[in-house]
Amino acid sequence: MKKIIFLDVDGTLINYEAKLPVSAEKAVNMARENGHKVYICTGCSKAEIEQRDFRTMKLDGMIGANGGYVEDQGEVIMHKSLSKDDVKAIVNWCNEREIGFYLEANSGMYINDYYIKQGPEALAKYVLGKGKKIDDLAKFKAESMNQYIHLQGEDLYRDDVNKVSFVLRSYQDHLDSIKDFPNLVANTWGGKDEQALFGDLGVKGITKKHAIEVLLDHLHASKEETISFGDAKIDLSMFECCNYNVAMGNGGKQIKEAADYITDDVDEDGLYNAFKKLNLI
Template sequence: MSKIIFLDVDGTLIDYEAKLPASAAKAVDMARANGHKVYICTGCSKAEIEQRNLCELDGMIGGNGAYVEDHGHVVMHQGLSKEDVKHIVDWCNERHLGFYLEANSGMYCNDYMLEQGPETMIKYAQGKGADLTKAKEASKKFMDGFIHLQGEDLYRDDVNKISFILSRYQDHLDSQKEFPHLIANTWGGKGEVALYGDLGPTGITKRHAIEVLLDYLGADQKDTISFGDAKIDLSMFECCDYNVAMGNGGKEIKEAADYITTDVNDDGLYNAFRYLNLID
């Protein structure tokens, strides 16, 4: 029986330096050759994914569920309103917080992101196991992907979600109060330590997007398998039939998993695909 496989990206399909392990690419290629469908299910928007050197896939869920694509066909796309984007942009700028707008057309950042982003992304990479040299390289690559905008040019109408640097955790708590009609998450750092907050449309989760895609495909939930490494992936686990946590994953995702594989850079995806008989 063919399966529908959902892969988180950072820390699952690729490592925290945005490198795709050869064994992971081989596993995906072999699984698809065996008749299984493989989709990424990520917080990244399409523009960020297109900067990554990934293997061939059947489609993607991006923006933590704001965007669903199957073989190039847009199944669903639900972003933030221009009014919400303006409110978030002004709120972050008033607090001097670096942020970037995640759109399918590109990643757009403010002045403070240029100042605060490099150090924050170094912390992110180091927290995931990179040494200082590799962390600096990963940070530079990430920052080079931004389009810098100022003033009203940041008031866009094509934004999936917005990520902003946390000067302290209180920024995230304050964002929940300031934007009660939106979904507020955190991400980054070692384990579940928060470096970023993000804000996206209400009702948009990885779980919802998977349900939308399954309905479009006419597929059954019992044929689904998900792979993740962080708390944000728990919504995938809520709706998929079988769930795999990466060895490099956080405590919460491991506790919720049916199976824990090895680390992303220790053939984690390949080993799990073999364990589940997705590949020979």
């Protein structure tokens, strides 16, 4: 039976320095040559994915924004975004608290004034917390900002935003976001052992699980055909609806406990080794 494979991106398909292991690229291309379908299933929006260097790797489509966007063979199957009023409320909430944020849209990633200083610091903690080294910290921080577009004032009140990520000064910011935005879904993500470095706010009811179900319906496919790969608790909803689930060796405790199989770390050919074990290649 040909499989439909869902891959988380950061920490699964690519490492925490946003680099694609050669073995992972090879595994994906070989699996597709064998007739399997491969989709990324990520918290990233399309603009962020388009900045990744996937070299010669080809995909059948993507689920983005933690399930808010579904694409198959270039066709948009589903797209749920925040209302302009919700975006305005989040922007004002963050600015009043002097919290740096970025608006995640398919057209780009848009930041406020505070993110210019807070963003690079948080991103460095993210990479270092995952066990990676940063040889030139100043260079890393400068280059980390190249992916963003700086906007001010009402230009940040956009109607094309999938979700909003913001730097956590403390965990209380996340708890406050839950209280202040009950109509939205609030998550956290971050460094070692999933330390909360960022909070995010998105459309309620949107999950990777829901998006996979939408895509399977579009493909007229069944759960029995699915395999998923992840490294973090945000991937648990993906595991709930797939037939077989693989956790990366670098993954957190919760995702490993929920997995059918634990492969090697992302930088130790984890994806390739799992594809081989499961006879996908």
